[in-house]
Amino acid sequence: MTTYYSEEHEWITVEGDTATIGITAHAAQQLGDIVFVDQKEDGDEFESGDEIGVIESVKAASEIFAPVDGEIIEANELLQSNPAALNENPEADAWIYKIKLSDPSQLEGLMDLAGYKTFIA
Amino acid sequence: MSDTPKRTALYDLHCALGGKMVDFAGWEMPVQYPVGIMGEHQHCRNKAALFDVSHMGQVLLHGPNAAEKLEALVPAALSTLPEGKARYTFFTNETGGIIDDLIVSNAGDYLFLVVNASMRAQDIPHMKAHLKDIEVTEIFNRSLIAVQGPSAQDVVARHCPQVAELNFMQTCEALIDDTLCRISRLGYTGEDGYEISIPEADAERITRLMLDHPDCAPAGLGARDSLRLEAGLCLYGNDITPETSPIEAGLSWAIQKRRRKQGGFPGAARIMAELEHGAARKLVGIMPQGRAPARAGVEIHDLNGNAIGEITSGGFSPTVQRPVAMGYVQADHSTPGQELHLIIRGKPQPAKVCALPFVPQNYKR
Numbered sequence: 001m002t003t004y005y006s007e008e009h010e011w012i013t014v015e016g017d018t019a020t021i022g023i024t025a026h027a028a029q030q031l032g033d034i035v036f037v038d039q040k041e042d043g044d045e046f047e048s049g050d051e052i053g054v055i056e057s058v059k060a061a062s063e064i065f066a067p068v069d070g071e072i073i074e075a076n077e078l079l080q081s082n083p084a085a086l087n088e089n090p091e092a093d094a095w096i097y098k099i100k101l102s103d104p105s106q107l108e109g110l111m112d113l114a115g116y117k118t119f120i121a
Numbered sequence: 122m123s124d125t126p127k128r129t130a131l132y133d134l135h136c137a138l139g140g141k142m143v144d145f146a147g148w149e150m151p152v153q154y155p156v157g158i159m160g161e162h163q164h165c166r167n168k169a170a171l172f173d174v175s176h177m178g179q180v181l182l183h184g185p186n187a188a189e190k191l192e193a194l195v196p197a198a199l200s201t202l203p204e205g206k207a208r209y210t211f212f213t214n215e216t217g218g219i220i221d222d223l224i225v226s227n228a229g230d231y232l233f234l235v236v237n238a239s240m241r242a243q244d245i246p247h248m249k250a251h252l253k254d255i256e257v258t259e260i261f262n263r264s265l266i267a268v269q270g271p272s273a274q275d276v277v278a279r280h281c282p283q284v285a286e287l288n289f290m291q292t293c294e295a296l297i298d299d300t301l302c303r304i305s306r307l308g309y310t311g312e313d314g315y316e317i318s319i320p321e322a323d324a325e326r327i328t329r330l331m332l333d334h335p336d337c338a339p340a341g342l343g344a345r346d347s348l349r350l351e352a353g354l355c356l357y358g359n360d361i362t363p364e365t366s367p368i369e370a371g372l373s374w375a376i377q378k379r380r381r382k383q384g385g386f387p388g389a390a391r392i393m394a395e396l397e398h399g400a401a402r403k404l405v406g407i408m409p410q411g412r413a414p415a416r417a418g419v420e421i422h423d424l425n426g427n428a429i430g431e432i433t434s435g436g437f438s439p440t441v442q443r444p445v446a447m448g449y450v451q452a453d454h455s456t457p458g459q460e461l462h463l464i465i466r467g468k469p470q471p472a473k474v475c476a477l478p479f480v481p482q483n484y485k486r
Contacts, residue, residue, distance in 0.1 A: 032157050036413050036437070038413060038466065058347060
């Protein structure tokens with residue numbers, strides 16, 4: 001399993017041609033108190049850069065942009081019952097989607113953890 | 122605004138407290154502190170929150186019959202406002218719209234006004250142009266803080282016992298730690314509390330004294346907005362604008378009987394006609410039935426898909442723990458319980474009209 005990071009502050013952990021994506025702890029902290037997550041449905045296909053959901057904090061709505069091309073296999077239901085989980089545990093339990101990758105070579109365009117830490121420093 | 126944002130006398134304190142600074146109406150202000158909007162909001166409802174509102178305009182009107190003359194620009198009855206009392210009102214334009222809202226206090230020898238930060242540059246020339254023989258003085262060397270919440274009286278009275286005697290919408294001058302301040306029992310949160318005008322040089326010291334009270338914590342503009350929304354209080358630029366009349370906005374309570382009868386303020390023709398016959402649209406409370414907040418600009422439809430209005434303020438209510446909003450709808454759809462659709466990201470979401478405020482007001486009468 002390898003984890004990559006996007007400039008839109010998402011993490012993506014890859015196992016074969018499937019992956020789990022979410023937002024980083026840094027992003028969750030910047031967004032503040034999260035009160036609602038608008039998720040796409042299973043089977044929705046998307047391309048890198050597409051809006052694949054919206055995170056609503058007390059203050060504002062922020063879009064989630066796809067870091068790669070793919071298809072949604074599963075949306076995390078935990079975020080519907082407890083959106084605040086995204087503040088508490090954004091890089092583990094509070095993942096947003098499991099996806100099927102269309103083009104795993106796109107991962108090469110993302111950052112590793114060290115690169116992301118430099119990016120947000 | 123392209124100029125470098127201005128800083129209040131409390132800028133260094135905000136930074137020391139970990140405030141996240143943003144540009145607001147040309148001022149560098151804290152939107153939140155490390156606790157976050159939700160926590161700051163709840164602290165205000167449960168204990169006491171302290172806000173820096175020094176970006177707002179403080180104005181003095183000196184001269185003979187200033188209150189009577191100001192009535193030519195606003196629809197409130199001011200000539201009969203007793204000394205030591207404050208009143209909410211708004212400047213209207215010739216078409217009956219609102220061009221700013223403000224608080225007017227009778228300070229005895231003069232009137233003390235507080236206007237919105239974003240409208241200072243309009244309001245001052247507006248008054249200077251229309252108030253003959255009145256000296257209009259904008260104050261640049263005083264800070265303004267708000268202490269709001271059920272513990273506000275404890276927090277302020279510890280340093281100034283006489284504020285316990287004030288009732289809602291009363292104002293006085295009094296010493297806090299040997300500094301003469303103007304203290305008014307009012308605010309923008311729906312809670313009991315005070316706004317305190319302080320000479321800039323003393324502002325940080327007195328603010329720190331307030332924050333030393335165990336019940337008092339700083340809160341930023343984010344919590345100020347969610348608190349006022351829950352309290353059903355209008356935000357100028359969103360809920361009230363040059364196009365919206367006070368009657369549409371549900372502010373007819375702020376036009377006293379004599380002014381309703383006599384008129385004599387800009388836009389009186391439309392406003393008096395709407396008072397008599399009702400307005401074609403109304404500002405109402407709206408509860409989205411799902412979990413998605415409806416923000417300003419969201420279109421409102423009837424159940425048949427006809428556009429009947431727009432959300433002007435909306436977000437998540439930390440107190441009722443669900444989304445709440447305000448918006449204008451056609452008058453025949455403004456009864457509480459009326460079902461509506463809100464078009465959020467292209468999809469109709471069910472919502473209901475409800476009575477304002479969302480959280481009961483807690484003023485000291």
